[in-house]
Amino acid sequence: MDHERNDDSRHAARGPEAGPAEAPAHDRGGTTWTGCLRRSGTLIWMLVVGGSLAGMVVLWVQRGEVDYATANVLTMILAFVVVIALVARMSLRRGAHRVTRWLSIGGVLLAILAASTLRIDRVSGRLVPRLTWRWSVKPDQLLDSPVIDAREPVDMRTTTPGDFPQFLGPRRNLVVTGVALARDWTTYRPRQLWRQPIGAGWSGFTAVNGFAVTMEQRGPEELVTCYEVTTGRLRWAHAWAARYETMSGGVGPRSTPTIADGLVYALGATGVLRCLDGATGALVWSDDILQRFDLTPEEDLQAVTWGRSASPLVVEDLVIVPHGGPRNGPWCSLCAYDKRTGAVRWTGGQWQVSYASPSLARLCGVLQVLSVNQAAVSGHRLEDGEVLWSYPWPGKSTADATVPQAVVVSDNRLLLSKGYGVRARLLELMLSAAGAWQVTEVWAKPVLKTKFTNVAIQDQFAYALSDGILECVEVDTGRRRWRDRRGNYGPGQILLVGDVILVQAESGEVVMVEANPDQLVELSRIPALTDQTWNNLCLYDHYLLVRNSVEAACYDLPLRTPPDAPEVPDAAR
Known part of the structure; x- marks a missing residue:
């Protein structure tokens, strides 16, 4: 044709x-x-699938089905897979442009260079990594051993109404009474009394009679240190050779010392309990918990990955700490020592330790020691440590760690909370005439996700940083009153002071919030610290002591005096 x-x-x-x-x-x-x-076509489908998965992660977080840490890990894994797939698709496909291939090769070389020169210094409470140069030195390694100008005795035997002698406050419940803080920090400004470097660690301050004690890490030494509250002057230091350090847990001790009758009790991250003379810091007695189980610090980390964190409980003539044991047992939950001699008075319980601290409670009229263990909560008779009752409480000290305290809400009710997808629970205890204990669950709900913070209760309302967002929950019903994303302060800490809540944000800011069961009302805030902060707050009288792993500071908080009087402007003070 x-x-x-x-x-x-x-x-x-x-x-x-x-x-x-x-x-x-x-x-x-x-x-x-x-x-x-x-x-x-394959590339487009990859982008569609990746975007859909990312959207699902965001939706899960919004619904509270996964926490921020899990979402961040999933997002990073997803982003890594998508980037690798894109590079492979663009550089290996037939007919790829020479420039595209060279760009892909350059990206791979850049990634290798980054991996060889950078390291993950630490991660946030939501598992966001912080990178630093491989050759950089940790801040605590730049600090010298403390030098004390004069060995003037410190008086910790004298007590005052404003003392903060133990972990979480006078009653170990995150509540401070008898202090009415001014609610407007713009007009009535807190005064920074001092700010200075401090050794690493997540230990908090405790304070008695104008002297504050904490634990810190300086290079190869773990220390208990004593400072003047209002000046920051170092009065004494007790040091020994030990160092805890992991990428996820950070560096240094994480237990908060306890002050009682002029003595200081401190548990190091590697399991050594020390009793010190509060006047000079001299050693009175010590006990190496790991030696009792013939464990090395490395072996203990296989069972208690994030270091020994419990703060000693002093009751009458006893000092009580969790013991634990090897990864696969046998275990001893609690050990009570004579607080003056260090002699063991009793042991009790058969559970591995968690990261919570023992506390004293009166339930059903019986004075007892509460222990939040790796996989159970238990009540122990104070006289001999015998287990009165127990309740299963899921957790593993090498994975989904249990950190929060058990909180007494009435004569026979106990509130439990935790992160890692475990529902908070309200327990009711009953004691029969025959002496038998019964524990029943009142409710279990996905609220109060306190990963490594605690719950404060006022008027039967529970306040907590739930996965880093401030939340209010009715104790009796478990009903959430509010959880406001404006209160997304991160995995920090809180302290209930009268009618306000002091929030230590993970970023270092301190925020004052109204203790209001109806809504979030943020009153004031100050840039108290400038680095990642997980340490608990300490309020000695109206002096707020804050610290993290690099710096510490003290603020003079303005008061309402008397509590119902008009606030006095800063200029008139």
């Missing part, structure tokens, strides 16, 4: 050496948008 002859004639005109005819423009897949789309 004519058109066939025309095609033949055009081919003949080009000659036998001319090669095949050039494809029409619309068929050149590598040079047009249509071709790109046709060849990149």
